[in-house]
Amino acid sequence: MSAKKEGKNPVTIERKSALELVVTRTFDAPARIVFEAWTKSELLKRWWVPKSMGMTLLSSEADVRVGGTYRFVFDLGDSKTMAFHGTYIEVKPYSRLAWTNDEAAEGKYTTTVTFEEKAGKTFLVMSEVHPSEESLKGGLDAAEATHETFAQLDELLITL
Amino acid sequence: MVQHSVARLDTSFAALSDATRRGVLEQLGRADASITELAEKFHMTLTGMKKHVAVLQQAGLVTSEKVGRVRTCRLGARQLEDETAWIERYRQLWTARFDELDKVVEEIKRKEMIDERKKRR
Numbered sequence: 001m002s003a004k005k006e007g008k009n010p011v012t013i014e015r016k017s018a019l020e021l022v023v024t025r026t027f028d029a030p031a032r033i034v035f036e037a038w039t040k041s042e043l044l045k046r047w048w049v050p051k052s053m054g055m056t057l058l059s060s061e062a063d064v065r066v067g068g069t070y071r072f073v074f075d076l077g078d079s080k081t082m083a084f085h086g087t088y089i090e091v092k093p094y095s096r097l098a099w100t101n102d103e104a105a106e107g108k109y110t111t112t113v114t115f116e117e118k119a120g121k122t123f124l125v126m127s128e129v130h131p132s133e134e135s136l137k138g139g140l141d142a143a144e145a146t147h148e149t150f151a152q153l154d155e156l157l158i159t160l
Numbered sequence: 161m162v163q164h165s166v167a168r169l170d171t172s173f174a175a176l177s178d179a180t181r182r183g184v185l186e187q188l189g190r191a192d193a194s195i196t197e198l199a200e201k202f203h204m205t206l207t208g209m210k211k212h213v214a215v216l217q218q219a220g221l222v223t224s225e226k227v228g229r230v231r232t233c234r235l236g237a238r239q240l241e242d243e244t245a246w247i248e249r250y251r252q253l254w255t256a257r258f259d260e261l262d263k264v265v266e267e268i269k270r271k272e273m274i275d276e277r278k279k280r281r
Contacts, residue, residue: 008262011255013247021250025258029265033272037264047260050253137246 018133023126031094031117034124038097038113039064048072066091070099101128106135173248175219180204181212185221185235192234195224 009026016022027034037043041062049057049072058081062070071085083103090098090112098112109130116123130136175181180202187193187201199209213233216222224233 008259011251011258013251013254015247023250023254025254027258027262027265029269033265033268034261036268037261043264043268047257047264050256050260 016127019130019136021128021130021136025124027122027124028120029122030120031115031122034122035094035097035115039091045072049074064088064091064097104135107131109135171219172221175215175221178212178215181216184209184212184216184233188222188233188235192232194230194232196230198233 009028012024014022014024037047039062041060041064044062045057045060048060056075058073058075060070060072062068064070066088068088068091069085070088071083073081073083076082084101086100086102086108088097088099089110090096094115094117096112096114098110100108100110102108107130109128111126111128113124113126116125128136176185183202184198187198193201195206195209195213198204198213199206202209204212213222213224217224217236220236222233223236224231226232
């Protein structure tokens with residue numbers, strides 16, 4: 001496969017079922033490195049909150065080990081904040097990571113990420129399994145946090 | 161599996177990228193309305209509103225019908241596919257995150273290469 005000019009690998013999103021959403025992406029680095037970026041708190045916070053989301057990260061903690069917890073607190077403006085938090089339930093170096101997402105009113109859901117290395121590249125598969133369809137859609141709404149972030153999406157779209 | 165042509169999504173997203181047009185969709189979600197009513201509601205000229213409606217129509221988000229002198233707008237069939245838009249928002253989020261992750265990964269790679277060279281010396 002020839003490399004694209006911009007060098008960005010495409011993201012695929014598949015709704016596997018009413019309750020499961022799967023995201024994939026290839027990274028041009030060994031699994032060890034990609035895994036590191038997901039499991040070191042100071043690295044994780046650098047990419048988890050892209051500027052284009054228009055959200056300000058107030059604090060972030062991630063204790064990436066089985067039973068360890070994470071907590072990301074965002075500023076929503078008007079002195080409102082939102083926290084994303086949960087517990088790591090699987091941490092298998094360089095190949096597998098899973099955690100619970102405990103913030104949603106619709107119920108907890110689980111995210112599992114697998115890292116598969118092939119010829120120096122890493123194929124990443126992220127799967128979210130929700131307890132209900134409301135939860136599945138709610139997860140995204142929570143990620144967007146407010147309708148105002150739609151404005152940020154506008155900006156992003158302009159740059160596409 | 162959700163699969164739609166990129167061109168169609170581009171049209172929808174261009175249509176949705178404007179606050180007035182999103183407002184028009186919200187309004188039509190509550191009730192059908194004429195161009196005149198929409199123009200008044202959004203404090204715009206008729207010509208301006210016609211342009212917005214045309215963009216929404218092109219994206220299939222709105223349909224309109226002229227009866228006598230009045231053109232009535234209602235939500236188009238595409239509105240039923242809001243899942244597409246929803247998934248696309250999700251894609252935007254993860255694309256943005258992963259593009260940043262690329263940068264972090266590249267940085268680690270560079271650091272390791274420098275460390276390797278230092279070791280060899």
